[in-house]
Amino acid sequence: MTQILKPSSKNLKLAAETIKKGDVVAFPTETVYGLGASAENEDAVLKIYEAKGRPQDNPLIVHVHSKKQIVRYVQNINKLQQKLINTFMPGAISIVFEKNDRIADIVCAGGETVAIRIPCNKIARKFIKYTNLPICAPSANSSKRPSPTNAQHVLDDLNGKIPYIIDGGNCDVGIESTVVKVKDNVVYILRPGKVSKMEIQKKIKCEVIDVITQKSDVVESPGTKYAHYMPKCEMILFNKNKVNNINKYYEEIIKNDKRAVIFCNTCNKKYYTGKNVVCLGNNSNSASKNLFNYLRKYEDNDIILAEVINNGTMQTALYNRMLKSASGNEK
Ligand code: TXA
Ligand code: MG
Numbered sequence: 001m002t003q004i005l006k007p008s009s010k011n012l013k014l015a016a017e018t019i020k021k022g023d024v025v026a027f028p029t030e031t032v033y034g035l036g037a038s039a040e041n042e043d044a045v046l047k048i049y050e051a052k053g054r055p056q057d058n059p060l061i062v063h064v065h066s067k068k069q070i071v072r073y074v075q076n077i078n079k080l081q082q083k084l085i086n087t088f089m090p091g092a093i094s095i096v097f098e099k100n101d102r103i104a105d106i107v108c109a110g111g112e113t114v115a116i117r118i119p120c121n122k123i124a125r126k127f128i129k130y131t132n133l134p135i136c137a138p139s140a141n142s143s144k145r146p147s148p149t150n151a152q153h154v155l156d157d158l159n160g161k162i163p164y165i166i167d168g169g170n171c172d173v174g175i176e177s178t179v180v181k182v183k184d185n186v187v188y189i190l191r192p193g194k195v196s197k198m199e200i201q202k203k204i205k206c207e208v209i210d211v212i213t214q215k216s217d218v219v220e221s222p223g224t225k226y227a228h229y230m231p232k233c234e235m236i237l238f239n240k241n242k243v244n245n246i247n248k249y250y251e252e253i254i255k256n257d258k259r260a261v262i263f264c265n266t267c268n269k270k271y272y273t274g275k276n277v278v279c280l281g282n283n284s285n286s287a288s289k290n291l292f293n294y295l296r297k298y299e300d301n302d303i304i305l306a307e308v309i310n311n312g313t314m315q316t317a318l319y320n321r322m323l324k325s326a327s328g329n330e331k
Helices: 009-020 042-052 079-088 122-131 151-158 197-204 242-255 266-272 284-297 315-325
Strands: 003-005 025-027 034-038 061-063 093-099 113-117 164-166 178-183 186-191 207-210 234-238 260-265 277-281 303-307
Touching (some): 025 122, 025 151, 034 042, 079 093, 197 207, 242 260, 242 266, 242 303
Parallel strands (some): 003 164, 093 178, 260 303
Antiparallel strands (some): 025 034, 093 113, 178 186
């Protein structure tokens, strides 16, 4: 049985001891819950892949508790990388570096680079500090399922497969970190997240390329090629003429005795009166916080009809996750 731990110092020490012994623990971050193990211990890392049912060619993000820790695990930090560290860490960003020998090869799927993240979440940082280890952690869901944004989601997916879940309540951001890589003085966004292209451009004053929307010679984040975040039911994303199209689809589905739910921007609720409708949020930021929770909560419908949400600073990141949840099915 998996035990849920309140985040007291005593429990965080117990969780840290569990990591030191070579086992895995799920813990909260401000983005999503992670399933952590020592990045120096290959057998421990294997337990992550096993619990999640995740392919081993997908590298893991290594979490540390302070900026000073980064140099212990990476080499040849360049000026632009240093600027990114100074500006955005701790936070919802993972930066790819050249790795050194302390990180087990399996963490990086055999590659020469490692993505490093310092979470903002204080519980996460305290727990990582107690371990005195680099903690590699993918999202703590079963492979392909929506990422977990509270302890119950982790329990639903991994009960019996891991010893402990540290309960830090609901995640503030709700979708995973922005993954960035620096090459030839350009920042490439491999996975969009809360730290947006615009914010990086504004604060770092450099060229930023989003590899999802623009072609580039930098390899995409390997994880982005897999099916992801899928609810158990079908989902369609509506971009153009959304209110009319959703209403038309909804009525067709109901006629066939099937159950549909509409995910909308809060300001559009009035257009779906009398229908089964859920407000995702009033902009992409609040909607991101709710998305994975609602995908799990409403997946017992036959179909989710979801609006693309075009306001707020997390539009690109939210759209990326919603499109994957819908398996690319967009109208
Ligand atoms: O917010 C997050 O990033 C969460 C929390 C737990 O920190 N973690 C997370 O991990 O989302 P995961 O394993 O689900 O996603 C890691 C992503 C994948 O898309 C993977 O391909 C990419 O980061 N990645 C990891 N290491 C990389 C590397 N060395 N080069 C390029 N992409 C890398
Ligand atoms: Mg994941």
